[in-house]
Amino acid sequence: MSATQSEYLRPKDLRAALEHKAATPDARFIAGGTDLLVHARRPGATLPQSLISLRAVAELNEVTVVGATLRIGAAAPLTEVARHPVIAERLPALVASIDVLGSRQIRNVATLGGNLCNASPAADTAPPLLVHDARVELQHVGGRREVPLVEFFRGPGETAIEANEVMTAVLLELPPPNAEAAFERKGRVRMDLAIAIVAGLFELDGSVVRRARVAAGAVAPLPLRLTEVEERLTGSELDDDVIAEARRLTTEAISPISDLRSSADYRRHLTGVFVERMLHGVAGSSVTGRPGA
C-alpha cells in the first residue's frame, strides 16, 4: 500500500456523504474497511485518494422493522445486525451466515453493505439474503431506487451500483413464522472464505413443499438462486428420490472454479452434499414437528 496521503471524510448524515461523493467521483465509501483495506494492501494496489466513511452516518447504522418489512442499515456492524431481536428470532440463516463470517473482531466492524458491495462470489450473507428475496436500497443526491438482490450482483466484484450511489439499506419481508430456514457452508479452516455456501427457505404444508427458495455461494461467478431446484421441490414431498434429484439439479446449476481454496469438483460435490443435508433436515423437522412448523 502506498502511504501517499489519502483524504478521510467522516460525514454525520447521508446528505453530506452523498454530496461529497457527487463532488469527488473518485472517492470511495468505506464502512468497516475489512475488504477495502485488504485490497488496498495487495501488491501493486494503492489506497483511494479520498475515503468517505459511513460509520458516523446515523441513518445507515439502524435496523428497523415496519410492519413485516425489515430494514437493515447498510453500514450497521454485523455483530449488531445479528443481535437485533427480530433478526435473531426470525432470520436464523442470516444470523448463521454472520456467525461464520471472519472473526469476532471482523464482525464488530464489517457491514452488510460492505459484504454485498464487495460482491465476492463467496460473500457469506448473500445466499441467505437471496432466499429472503432481499432488495437493496441505493441512493444518490438526486434520488433513491430499490434493486432486487438477485439483480444487484453482476459478476465477481461487479454490481448494479452506479458511481454516484451509496447503498443505504437492505430490505426484506419477514418470512412467515412456520418457514424453515437453513444455512450450510465450509471453508478450509473455520476462519476462511467459503468454498461452498448453501442457504434455503422452505414453507411446508404437512410434508409437501409449498414454497422453496434455495441459493448458493462461492460456486459460480455470483451468488445464485437455484430456481431449477426450487421448481422441482415446490409441490413435492421431500422423499429420498426428490432430494437426490434436487442434489443433481444443484450440481448442474452451479459453475464452480478451481482455485487455491478448492477444486471445482470438490465445490460441486460439497454443494450437493449441503443441499441434500439441508433437505433431509427440513424433511426430518416437518415429520417431528419442530416448534413453529
Place this chain on the structure above:
Amino acid sequence: MTDTRYIGSHRARPDAADKVTGKVRYIHDISKPGMLYGKIKRSEHAHARIVSIDTTRAERLPGVCAVITGYNTPPVAVGFLRDNSALKRDKVRHFRDEVAAVAAIDPDIAAAAIDLIEVEYEPLPCVFDPLEALEPGAPLVHEQDARGTSVTSNLVPMECGHDSGDVEAARRAAAHIVEGDYSVPLIQQSCLGTAGCIAEFDGNDNLTITAKTQIPFLAQRDFNRALGEMGLRGRNSRVIVPALGGAFGSGLDTHCYEFIAILLAHRTGRPVKILVDREEEFASLSPRQSARVKIAQGCDAQGRLLFRDIEVVQDNGAYASWGATFPTVMLLPVTSLYRVPNVRFTSCIVYTNNTYCQAMRGYGNPEVTWAIDSNLDDLADAAGIDALEMRRINCNEPGEVTPMQMKISTCGLRECLDKTAEHLDWSEKRGAGSGPGQTRTGVGMASLIHVGGSGRIYRSDASGLTVKLDDFGNVNVFYGGVEMGQGLHAVLTMAVADSFGVLPEHVHINQTDTATCPWDVGTHASRGAFMSCNAAILAAEKVRARIFSACEELFPAEIDRALTKLRRDDPELGVPDFDFAAASRADNFELRDSEVFLRDGPDVPWARVPLGRILRAMHFRRDGEMLTESVFYDPPSDLPDWKKGIGNMSACYTYGVQGVEVEVDEDTGEVAIKKLVSALDVGKVLNPPALRGQVYGGIAQGIGYALYEEVKTEQGRILNPNFTDYKLPTACEMDFPIVLEFIETDEPVGPFGAKGAGEPGLVPTAPAIANAIQDAIGVRIRDLPITPEKILAALAKRG
C-alpha cells in the same frame, strides 16, 4: 545447588509485562537516527541469464541514496555451501533471487525506485521436480560449485546415510513387510513477527547489525567473512538480537537481505533497515522443504521389527542453506525410533529452480516420522497385531545403544505409550469406529524421539554464560542463546535463582549481543533450556564458592555489625550463645533467596546477611573484587560421521507419544479432531506453563502440517504467499480437549534432570492423525496435508 523452589513452579515470565503492554521492541519498532530503508529487486524468472540491469532511472529518483547490483558491489558469498550470493551476477535461479537493491529515505520511495530498475533477462530452461532434476540432460541449476569447479549434476554435495546390520538378509527373513511412498509439502514457519534487520557502520568500518537470528555467533562469523569480501578484512561485526516474534528455524541461516543491508549501509554510510513483509516472507525466506520418503519395514511373526529401509529425496531449491543438513536429524528416528536392528538410509538432496528451503521446528524429524509411524500401523495390520501392542513390542528402553550408536540414558517411551492409550480409551475405541450419520470415529497414535541434550551438528556444540553480580545483589546474566518467544529467559531466570540461591527478581537476563555474551552455537535442536540451565548450574558453583570463601572473613563482621545496630535499638535483645567466627567456614555457608546464612547457625533474621551486603563488602574492602564469572558448557556428545550415520549426537534423548481421536465425515471428507493426548518424557518439568505452551503450540503446528498447510507453487512461483490463501489452524481449530502428560525420568546429564522439549510437540501429530483416520475409515493417506479432497479420493478407491 540449593533445593529447587522456582524450577517446577508457576511464575509469570519476565518478558510477560512488556509483551502484553506492547512495550517490547521487535525489529519493526526500532529505528536509528539518519536511518535509510532498503528494498530489494527480485528476479522475474525462475531461471534466466541476466543480460543487463539499468538502474539510471532509479538513481535519479529524489530520496534514493544508493542503488546497488552484483555488478557495482564486491561479490559476497552466502549460504551453508556458499553457493549463493547477496546480489546475483550472470544468472538467477529462482524468482526470489536478488538482482538489485535500493536505499532511500522512506520505504515508499525505496519501493518506487525498485520499480524503476529495468532488468533484461534471457530465460533458461527450468527444472522444478527433484527427480527430473536428477535425470541426465536436466538443466543445471549450478554449473559450478562454490570453488568454481564444474559440476555435472544437480545433486547437493551433502552426503548422509546409514547402513547397519544386514537389511537384505532381514528382508528375506521377515514374516511381514510393508512398503509405502510418503510425501510432505513445503510449509512456512509463519512467524507472527516477520524478519528484518538494521545494519550500521561506525567510523572505523566496524559493523553493528540488529538482526532477527537464532544464531548470533555463526551470523557474526558469516558477516565478518562478508566484511572481508568487501575489503574490510579484520573489521568486526557485532550482532544484536531484538525481541523476536517467533523463529521456528527461519533464523538458522544468514540471509541475502542481511548482506544487502550491510552493503547498502556501507555504501551510504548510514544505518539501513530492511523489513520483510508477510508476502515477502513467504516469497523470499526459506520454508520447510518438501520431501519424498520411500519406506519399507519388516517384522517377524511376533511383530518384532527386523529392518527399516528408507530413501529420502529432498527438493533443496536453488541454493543450500543449513536445511541441507536435514538428513542428519532424520537419522534420529530412522535409526532409533523403536528398536530395529537392521537399518538402511539413503538421502539425496537436489537443486531445483524452486525456492530454497531451510529448517523448521523438528528439522527433518517430522518429515520422516510421518512415514515411519504411518507405515508401522500398516505393518501391525499386516501382522495382525494391535498398533499399540506393536509399539510396545518394539519399545525403546533405557540403557539401549541404537544402530546409530546413540546412547539412550533415560527413556520414558513405554510409559508414554501406556498413558496415551489410557487417556484415549484405546482398548475400547480402537477398531470400534462408528459415529453418528455419515461420520466415523477412530483413534491412532504415533511416537517420537528427538535430541534432548542438544544436537551436535557443528564443530562446537557449546554454550557460554557470563554472570556479573553487582553491589545491589543483582545477577546480570549474559547468555548467547536467543529468546524467540519460547520462554528461554523465564526458565533461565528460574534456573539461576535456584542454582545460585537468589531471588528471581534479582536475576536479569540481558539482550543477546555478540559483544557482551559469550559464544553459543545457536538456539535450535531444543537446546535452549538444556544448555543455558546447565551453564547456569556451572556458573553457580563458581560464584557460590567465591562468595562463601569471601564470607569466611566477611560474614562474622557483618553479623557483629548487625547485632551492634540491633542492640542499640533493643538492649534486651536475646542473643544465642554461638561462635559465628568459628562456624564461618566456606563449607558451612548457604545462600538462598539472596541471603547468606550458616547451615548450622541459629535460624534468626539477624543471622542472615543479604547477598548485596556481602557483595558490597567484597567490592569495597582493600584489594576489592567484583564478582564476575564465565563458564562454557559443552555437552557430552559426539559429532557423528554423517556419511555413515554413526555417532551419539546428543547428550540424551527425549521420547514421546501423541494419540488422537478423530471423526471423519465420509460425505465431505472433513476430519474433526475430538481429543488429543500428548505424553512426553521431558526428564523434569522446569517451567510448567511454558512447557505446556510449547507442547500446545507444537500440536497446533502439527495439526497445520497434518491437515491444512502447503506452500503451493507453479513453475517455481509461490501462489499463496499470504494468510488468506495459506491456511494455518487458529484457536477455532483447537476446540477439542488436549490431555498433556509429562513423564519425569530424571535425566542425569540434564539440568535438574530435564531434557529438551522445544520441538517434539509437532513431531508425531501428523502420523497420529493419519493412523486415527485409517482406524476410522480404513484408508491410508500418505501425502500431507490430509485434505478433504484426498480423503474423498481415497474413499472412492476403497469403495
